[in-house]
Amino acid sequence: MKTRIRIRPLLPLLLTLLFLPGVAAAVNSRKADTFGEGVSKNAGCIRCHGDKKAVSERVYIDPLKLGHTTHSRFGCTTCHDAITTEHPMVKSVARTTTCGDCHAAMTAEYARSPHAAKVSCGGCHNPHQVSQLVEVSGDDLNRQCHKCHSVTKITASHAKWLPQTEIHLETVACVTCHSGAENFTINLYIARKQDGREKLVPAGYEELQKLPGSKELQTLIDSNSDGYISLNELRIFNRNEVYHDYCLKTMLTPVKPTHDFKTFESRWNCTFCHGSGNQTMQTSFLSLPQKDGTYSRVAVEKGAVLDVLNAIPDFYLTGAGRNALLNKFGLAIIAGGLIMPVGHGFLRFLTRKNRSDKGERS
Numbered sequence: 001m002k003t004r005i006r007i008r009p010l011l012p013l014l015l016t017l018l019f020l021p022g023v024a025a026a027v028n029s030r031k032a033d034t035f036g037e038g039v040s041k042n043a044g045c046i047r048c049h050g051d052k053k054a055v056s057e058r059v060y061i062d063p064l065k066l067g068h069t070t071h072s073r074f075g076c077t078t079c080h081d082a083i084t085t086e087h088p089m090v091k092s093v094a095r096t097t098t099c100g101d102c103h104a105a106m107t108a109e110y111a112r113s114p115h116a117a118k119v120s121c122g123g124c125h126n127p128h129q130v131s132q133l134v135e136v137s138g139d140d141l142n143r144q145c146h147k148c149h150s151v152t153k154i155t156a157s158h159a160k161w162l163p164q165t166e167i168h169l170e171t172v173a174c175v176t177c178h179s180g181a182e183n184f185t186i187n188l189y190i191a192r193k194q195d196g197r198e199k200l201v202p203a204g205y206e207e208l209q210k211l212p213g214s215k216e217l218q219t220l221i222d223s224n225s226d227g228y229i230s231l232n233e234l235r236i237f238n239r240n241e242v243y244h245d246y247c248l249k250t251m252l253t254p255v256k257p258t259h260d261f262k263t264f265e266s267r268w269n270c271t272f273c274h275g276s277g278n279q280t281m282q283t284s285f286l287s288l289p290q291k292d293g294t295y296s297r298v299a300v301e302k303g304a305v306l307d308v309l310n311a312i313p314d315f316y317l318t319g320a321g322r323n324a325l326l327n328k329f330g331l332a333i334i335a336g337g338l339i340m341p342v343g344h345g346f347l348r349f350l351t352r353k354n355r356s357d358k359g360e361r362s
Contacts, residue, residue: 042066045076048088064292065129079127099127110259119148135294137287138173138187138251139202145174161268170200173253177267181254186284188234188300190220191249200249205289212242217288218298229286229300250284 048054050063066072077083082093099121100107110116124144146154151169159165176184190208191200208217221237222229238247252273266272284304285297 042076061128068292069130106259113261115261131294134297137295138253141173171251175257176252176254178261180258180260183255184252187251187253188286189249205291231301
């Protein structure tokens with residue numbers, strides 16, 4: 001006798017099995033959208049540590065900023081490997097791993113710097129918000145230094161030897177001079193004017209979102225949305241009366257800073273920056289703030305730094321605008337100035353015997 005299988009009672013179960021993976025994927029996707037890429041796997045930890053009402057400020061983790069980091073993709077327990085299943089009811093050591101377990105070369109370099117005895121890696125780098133250098137503004141870099149070094153003291157110590165101190169400190173990241181970096185770029189930021197044009201403060205994401213035509217922040221300047229900003233687009237932005245309270249702030253930042261923070265002898269020499277020539281200092285990017293607190297970069301046409309009167313007001317890197325014709329003209333002036341003394345001395349050398357003979361006869 002054949003056994004008949006009744007499909008109808010099994011239908012809910014079959015549908016559940018079919019759609020459960022899709023439901024799980026949707027939940028994970030929603031978590032990723034809420035917390036950021038990579039944090040969905042850490043949802044158990046974020047449930048408490050991402051809630052300011054559930055934990056103290058000291059152990060609060062911003063889900064959006066954590067989701068951006070590479071660390072989040074490793075998972076919380078990769079670093080916090082001492083946490084047990086009884087957490088938080090049973091207190092335990094938070095972690096046994098160190099930064100050196102993954103960043104050995106960097107920590108070894110830092111250990112040789114004067115800073116190592118005074119502050120650990122965590123003094124500058126929050127592991128739950130860490131970003132790549134290209135995702136951080138020059139002001140953010142300097143803000144880390146200002147945690148220990150007050151702006152007043154920095155200004156006073158640099159004013160002893162550095163001309164136009166305040167301008168330098170506002171347009172050069174500290175690590176540009178106080179690390180062993182070799183290559184640099186000019187980063188442009190949309191900034192709001194304070195106290196006329198004396199102080200420029202980079203505008204944040206929410207502030208720029210309120211400006212006309214900022215459905216995507218990039219389109220404020222990159223009008224044709226081609227992912228490349230021309231000199232003309234920079235000029236149009238600066239001349240647009242709609243944005244009269246804003247302009248472009250510039251900062252010189254290293255491409256890859258080192259962690260041997262100290263004072264380098266070469267940085268005392270003005271020609272380190274001002275004699276580098278136009279090829280070195282022409283590379284520039286527009287850095288735009290993102291919702292998660294990082295910055296994204298858009299390439300800017302070469303020559304923006306030199307086009308100071310139209311594209312980037314209030315900024316000029318002396319020495320970066322070398323002109324080959326003027327160099328030749330200057331050499332001609334120097335050569336002309338040497339003709340008389342050198343020529344005169346040479347003629348006297350050739351006629352020395354005649355002068356000598358005249359002296360004997362007399």
